[in-house]
Amino acid sequence: MDRAExxxxxxxxxxxxxxxxxxxxxxxxxxTVDLGAESVQSVELMAGFEEEFDIEMDEDExxxxxxxxxxxxxxxxxxx
Amino acid sequence: MAAPKPWPLVEPQAPNLLDEQFDYRLPPKILFDGPxxxxxxxxxxxxxxxxxxxxxxxxxxxxxxxxQQARPPYTVEQQVRLYDMLxxxxxxxxxxxxxxxxxxxxxxxxxLDQCRALGHRYPEIxxxxxxxxxxxxxxxxxxxxxxxxxTSCSDYHIFLKLKKNRRQAFEDYLGVVEAAWEAGVxxxxxxxxxxxxxxxxxxxxxxxxxxxxxEQVAPQMRAKVRLCDTxxxxxxxxxxxxxxxxxxxxxxxxxxxxVPPECLEWHGHNDFHKVHINGxxxxxxxxxxxxxxxxxxxxxxxxxxxxxxxxxxxxxxGDLCGIDTRMIQEIAQYMRSAGVEIPPNxxxxxxxxxxxxxxxxxxxxxxxxxxxxxxxTAALFGRPPRVSITDKSGVDGVAIWVxxxxxxxxxxxxxxIKVHKVARWVMDQYEVHQRTSAITDEELAVxxxxxxxxxxxxxxxxx
Numbered sequence: 001m002d003r004a005e006x007x008x009x010x011x012x013x014x015x016x017x018x019x020x021x022x023x024x025x026x027x028x029x030x031x032t033v034d035l036g037a038e039s040v041q042s043v044e045l046m047a048g049f050e051e052e053f054d055i056e057m058d059e060d061e062x063x064x065x066x067x068x069x070x071x072x073x074x075x076x077x078x079x080x
Numbered sequence: 081m082a083a084p085k086p087w088p089l090v091e092p093q094a095p096n097l098l099d100e101q102f103d104y105r106l107p108p109k110i111l112f113d114g115p116x117x118x119x120x121x122x123x124x125x126x127x128x129x130x131x132x133x134x135x136x137x138x139x140x141x142x143x144x145x146x147x148q149q150a151r152p153p154y155t156v157e158q159q160v161r162l163y164d165m166l167x168x169x170x171x172x173x174x175x176x177x178x179x180x181x182x183x184x185x186x187x188x189x190x191x192l193d194q195c196r197a198l199g200h201r202y203p204e205i206x207x208x209x210x211x212x213x214x215x216x217x218x219x220x221x222x223x224x225x226x227x228x229x230x231t232s233c234s235d236y237h238i239f240l241k242l243k244k245n246r247r248q249a250f251e252d253y254l255g256v257v258e259a260a261w262e263a264g265v266x267x268x269x270x271x272x273x274x275x276x277x278x279x280x281x282x283x284x285x286x287x288x289x290x291x292x293x294x295e296q297v298a299p300q301m302r303a304k305v306r307l308c309d310t311x312x313x314x315x316x317x318x319x320x321x322x323x324x325x326x327x328x329x330x331x332x333x334x335x336x337x338x339v340p341p342e343c344l345e346w347h348g349h350n351d352f353h354k355v356h357i358n359g360x361x362x363x364x365x366x367x368x369x370x371x372x373x374x375x376x377x378x379x380x381x382x383x384x385x386x387x388x389x390x391x392x393x394x395x396x397x398g399d400l401c402g403i404d405t406r407m408i409q410e411i412a413q414y415m416r417s418a419g420v421e422i423p424p425n426x427x428x429x430x431x432x433x434x435x436x437x438x439x440x441x442x443x444x445x446x447x448x449x450x451x452x453x454x455x456x457t458a459a460l461f462g463r464p465p466r467v468s469i470t471d472k473s474g475v476d477g478v479a480i481w482v483x484x485x486x487x488x489x490x491x492x493x494x495x496x497i498k499v500h501k502v503a504r505w506v507m508d509q510y511e512v513h514q515r516t517s518a519i520t521d522e523e524l525a526v527x528x529x530x531x532x533x534x535x536x537x538x539x540x541x542x543x
Contacts, residue, residue, distance in 0.1 A: 039474050039475060040474075040475055040500065040503050040504055040507050043496045043497055043500045043503065044500050044504065046500075047497045047498075047500045047501075050497060057497070059495040059496060059497055062497070063496075
């Protein structure tokens with residue numbers, strides 16, 4: 001799966017969980033400050049990514065990921 | 081002023097968890113760097129905690145006497161059951177050394193007889209009577225070897241309550257003590273209101289005479305002295321003045337009146353929230369016995385809590401000393417079943433004593449329970465740390481609750497991602513439905529069943 005496809009699917013999960021239009025999301029946005037994710041939503045995002053990509057992430061590492069772009073790269077590591 | 085000493089940061093190879101004091105298997109050990117000092121009569125007096133710890137420090141109990149003055153009477157069956165549990169709690173070394181009973185009603189005497197019939201060596205059974213020579217008949221008939229008796233010593237009590245003068249009180253009290261000896265009973269003089277008394281004008285003359293007369297009797301019959309801080313006025317701060325100073329009061333007793341530590345006992349009240357620390361301080365300054373009641377129930381604001389003294393004892397000794405700490409929970413459970421209310425935040429036994437609500441604390445608890453638990457409460461009390469779920473618990477709190485509920489340990493434990501649907505349900509209760517109460521265990525169990533059905537079924541199957 002190439003990065004562009006991962007990005008599309010990551011945006012889709014973010015828009016569903018945080019109730020945002022995909023156009024409101026940018027790679028350099030941080031989940032908490034720019035996109036307004038609260039504590040539970042951060043965990044819901046991780047759960048959404050796991051389900052979308054059928055992967056199981058390391059929780060501590062996943063919760064360290066701050067921005068959308070970093071999340072794309074982080075997920076890409078699991079899909080190699 | 082000289083420049084402050086430089087303090088370079090020390091980075092250890094491994095975390096320094098101060099194990100010498102905070103051995104998680106026991107209540108944190110109380111260590112002393114050196115002696116305690118108090119200025120008395122212009123002299124600096126040294127109290128050595130190590131000397132105190134070398135003495136036979138004990139806990140005594142007055143649950144059935146002062147404890148009953150604060151509540152409707154216990155039934156005979158309740159007293160027998162509690163006595164039996166006190167014996168198990170205190171262990172074979174008799175850390176809970178004595179307990180005292182009233183003798184005035186048939187039920188009082190029946191309870192005493194049935195407790196004695198259990199055959200426990202400890203707690204030894206003693207009694208409590210007014211300072212009335214006629215009451216010795218009850219003591220002798222009950223076969224009790226030691227009795228407490230009222231020897232009130234402040235002018236509030238002597239003049240205003242008893243309507244006597246000091247000389248009359250002095251002679252009457254000594255007369256009752258002599259009567260005890262004549263009856264073959266060891267007297268224990270309860271110096272009521274001692275923290276509001278004239279120490280040099282009445283207390284020292286009386287106690288010194290008591291000790292002088294005690295020299296005429298066998299050592300096991302020597303009069304004991306109970307220092308009764310009847311209104312909770314005692315203070316443990318060094319430098320405080322008599323009669324409120326506990327260090328000075330005890331020093332006066334041991335050095336100026338000749339009371340040996342094994343004959344000296346502290347009995348406090350909690351009117352100023354000082355009851356436990358005053359009792360523990362009395363141990364360190366020269367009293368061997370700390371008088372207590374279960375959960376601190378006693379006249380008005382209560383007495384030193386027995387279970388608090390037990391934990392303090394272990395913390396000072398750094399050893400369980402044969403104490404069965406799990407009995408503390410069993411006794412609390414029994415008291416609750418008898419209708420006694422114990423506040424949820426009450427130390428060691430309250431419902432929430434080791435329950436955390438804040439998400440940030442729950443996160444710490446999830447990482448390592450030692451971060452937010454006082455000691456291994458699962459091992460010592462059979463009560464692992466818990467989280468109570470509210471909007472402040474966060475996903476960390478929910479994860480702990482779910483793992484505890486499912487009985488998952490180590491690698492089996494579910495991470496936060498796995499419990500997110502339960503956490504969402506919790507948050508919606510507050511954010512969407514404006515809930516203001518904590519989520520109950522039953523409600524959470526329903527959510528686990530719905531969102532983690534495989535785990536729920538496995539738990540149900542494993543019983």
